[in-house]
Amino acid sequence: MSATPASHANGAAAGEARRVTGLLPPLLTPFKDGAVDFESFGRVLDDLAGHVAGVLVGGSVGEVPSLTLDERIALLRAACGRRDLVGAVAFSIGDNSIEHSRRLLDAAGEAGADLLVVSVPNYFANSRDGLIAHFGEIAAEAPADLCLYDNPAANHTPLSVADVVAIAAAVPRLTHVKVTDTALEKVAELKEATGLTVHAGDDAVLWHQFTRGADGAMVALPMVYPARAAEVWSLLRAGRTEDAYAAYRPATPFLHGALGGRDYVAVIKAVLLERGLIDSDELRLPLTPLGGARRREVLEAFAAEAALR
Secondary structure (H helix, E strand, O other): OOOOOOOOHHHOOOOOOOOOOEEOOEOOOOEEOOEEOHHHHHHHHHHHOOOOOEEEEOOHHHOHHHOOHHHHHHHHHHHHOOHHHHOEEEEEOOOOOHHHHHHHHHHHHHHOOOEEEEEOOOOOOOOHHHHHHHHHHHHOOOOOOEEEEEOHHHHOOOOOHHHHHHHHHHOOOEEEEEEOOOOOOHHHHHHHHOOOEEEEOOHHHHHHHHHOOOOEEOOOHHHHOHHHHHHHHHHHHOOOHHHHHHHHHHHHHHHHHOOOOOOHHHHHHHHHHHOOOOOOOOOOOOOOOOOHHHHHHHHHHHHHHHHOO
16 A cells, blocks of 8 residues: 655745655665665665655664765765655754754755754753754755754753744744654644644654654654555544554564664664665664574564564
8 A cells, every 4th residue: 555645735836845744764774895785775765665755864763873974965865866766855964063964955955855854963962042043054054844853862852842832933944843752742742832744753652643643754664564654654644543553553563572672773774684675784883783682583573563464
């Protein structure tokens, strides 16, 4: 079953806000002998075709903190070159260096990215005023709308709903938010308090975020079970919540038995290697591939979905 395409509000013209919805999984970055493996990357895109509304290039699943700027840009161009298959392309331009973000903004404009994901800078303590200034600087040069990446575990900056409301009010170009905060009611609270397009962002609480009104999802599920993810989303959009849960339930052994740890990037690569989509489960240091016992556990959880269909 195909996924609903990305929704661009009222067929917005160039330069106007576009509402990007639906399933946009964060793509992994395959490596072979230390270099980005673009052949494997292409197979991953092919596998998603017809099941997603778009893709996110440069998220944490893609090991973006360990990539060079040139690699991030090359991956963006590769994804945009397959837009006819995968739909909208969201691109992470977040970086502690504003100059790096500017270079990524230029590349996003040249490639035609549909949405730009901005993360909270890390290392230094953040303030609301500082974040407004930071995102405002980016928005002033952005060729597309911004999506705030709300991920307190990675960014060490919990954002309250009031913080997001204030940032969005001060930076009108920020029109989307990816909620990787696992607070169960945050999606619903943001939907009530803002006009933002709200994306689910954590597989561990995905069902909760879906049923609290998420407009889309930037999560790993579609890379693992693309057809199942598309079915769940289509049923939810049709208002068939019970049927959607029945379709979702066979994926739960993997979501909660394999993706629950900090080794989620290695988990995704182990599964896509098992599926024959990538040639290697190589990761870039400091990440390392799964060990034997953990690999067996992950692949057993992945295989459980077939037995529960």
